[in-house]
Structure formats: structure tokens, C-alpha cells
Amino acid sequence: MSGDRKDFTHREYKSYFEGLYPQLCVFAYKYLSDLDTSKDIVQDVFIKVWESKTVFENETHATGFFYKAVKNKCLNYLKSKTYRVTECYELAKLEAYDTEEFYMSEAVVIETTVVIENAINGLPEKAAQVIRLSIKDFTNNEIAEQLSISINTVKDHKKVAYHKLRKILGFLKMR
Template sequence: MSYNITDGDQELLQLLQGGSREAYLQVYKKYQRLLFLYAFRKLNNQEEAEDVVQEVFISFWDKCSKLSAEVSIAGYLYRAVRNRALNIFAHREIENKYLESLDTFLESNYESADTLIRERQIRALITAEIERLPPKMREIFELSRNGHLSYKEIALELDISEYTVGTQIKRALKVLRTKLGACIFLHLFF
């Protein structure tokens, strides 16, 4: 027995519950376009809307034999489309949160890595310029900055006057400030 698209849903449901593929095709023809438009209005994405409608019809075929005789086919299908659209929205939200946290993680690690690289480059530049200082000036400067010795302690260790120590450190700082520039020179102290 053949049913047209205009036949009632209850009769189609009875045929579906009996496994009628023809009844299923009639339901598909009757609701496919309407469900697509409904899904598209919700999702604003043609591919997702088409996928949702296809999934709903596959699920409907699998479940139609178990549906109650009082179920409205239209109500069932529209509700299924709405629920799948809500699942897509939830998935999008989770995906967006994941991507945001990934971006934040990558940005902070990139900034940290970039800062470390710059600091290493600056340290290498400073070290190279310190090594270019005359030997005695470099020794005095390194005892002061790296050894954390006072002028008096350096003078005692090297058997020179405190005045000489002070003069050599001032000259070393002047040379470094000139060669390294103000910004990098400040890095020496921080």
C-alpha cells in the first residue's frame, strides 16, 4: 500500500513500526527540507545543518519501531534537530575554551622563551664586552661585580690602593656603557 506525503503521521508511524521503507521515504520527503531550514536557522552553517538532519533521520529509522503510537513524528524530528544543535553549540563552546586556553598557554610560553633567549643574548654580549676590557681592569671589575667584594677587599687582594680600584671600576663602567648602550648596560645591574 502506498502513502502520499499528505497522509497522516500516525498512519505513517504505524507503517514505520512495521519496517516499511516506503513510509520512511515519505517521512523523509515530507520533513527533510523543513528540518534542514530549521537546523540552518539554529546553526547558521549549511554543512552542519545537513549533517544534523541526516543524523536525525538515521536515528529516527533506528528508533521508530520503539516509538509510542501517540508520538508526533514532526514533534519528534524537530526536537531531535534542536537537541543535536544544542550539542553542537556545547561542543563549539568547549572547543573555543580549549583553543583560548591553548592560545594563552602558547603565548605565555612563547613570551617566556623569547625573554629567556633575549636575556641569554644580552648576557653573552655583556660577557664579551667585559672580556675585551684590559686584563687588570677586567679582573678588578669581575671581583667587584661577580665576587661581590668591596673596594677595600679588592685592594687588599690585589695589593693596590682603593683609589685605583675605584678608578678602574669607573673606567670599566664608562667603557661598557659606551659599547653596550644604556638599556643593556642597565641589565648589568638587574
């Protein structure tokens, strides 16, 4: 994404929207617990940013801006009279949502999830299936049964997947 608004085409903005939209919806959902409202809020933010012709220094600046804008729009929605009348309004919960710690932890979890999902998508198909089932706490026996493969094949797929994921995701290790 370019810092010069003249270089920022509709196609580039659409591509950026498609890449960031799913994780922003998940982020909004953490605040609202309503997927439809979350989607509406994220779409509204993207529309307003496009219409206002907001200029960004770089992609990192833009991503941070969108997370903050979605957070603020969610908090405004939760504070709105409409929400308070129609939903169970918990002031203590809203105050917890309005902290920098909540915002940062949720943003980091979502961004990390996207990185991990992209890494799993880069695995061979069967290895990716095995890892996804393993993440869901399936045993090797259950995975073998589910995928109609032997337990040794499950173990082989895991070995290959873990090796590749360690290389791809090594930068996520806490130091």
C-alpha cells in the first residue's frame, strides 16, 4: 500500500480489504459477540476510510489504524442507547473492553492466528488435515480413522508438518 493517496487504487484497496476483513470481523466479534453486527461495523469502517481518502504511511500504519477504528466503533456501539435497551448491558465488561491491554491481546491473538493458519495452508493437504484435527485434540487413532489412513501415516504427516511449521513459525518463539 502506498503512502501517496494518488497511487492507492480501488483495486489495491479492495485487495487490502479482502485480506484484512476476516480478522477484523473476528476482532469485532470479541467485543460484540454478534457476527452480523461485527461484519457491519468492519464494512462501515472500510467505507468511511475509503470515502474520507485517508492516507497511510505504510501497511503497518494502515493495519493498526483499522484495528483501532474497529475497536472504537465497537465500543461506541456498546455504549449506544439502542444496544443498552436491547441487550444485557454490563458496564464492567465495557470498561474491560476499553483497556489497551484487551485491545493489544486480542489484536495479537488474531494476527498470530492468521499467521499460523497461513502456515498450515502451505502444508501438503493431508499433513494440513492431520494438523487441524490434532489441534482439535483428536488422538492419532481418531485422526487415522477420520482420514482413513494408518496410524503410522498420521505420525509421518505430523512429523513432516511439525518440521515445516517450525521453520515457518520459528520467529514466534518467545525469548
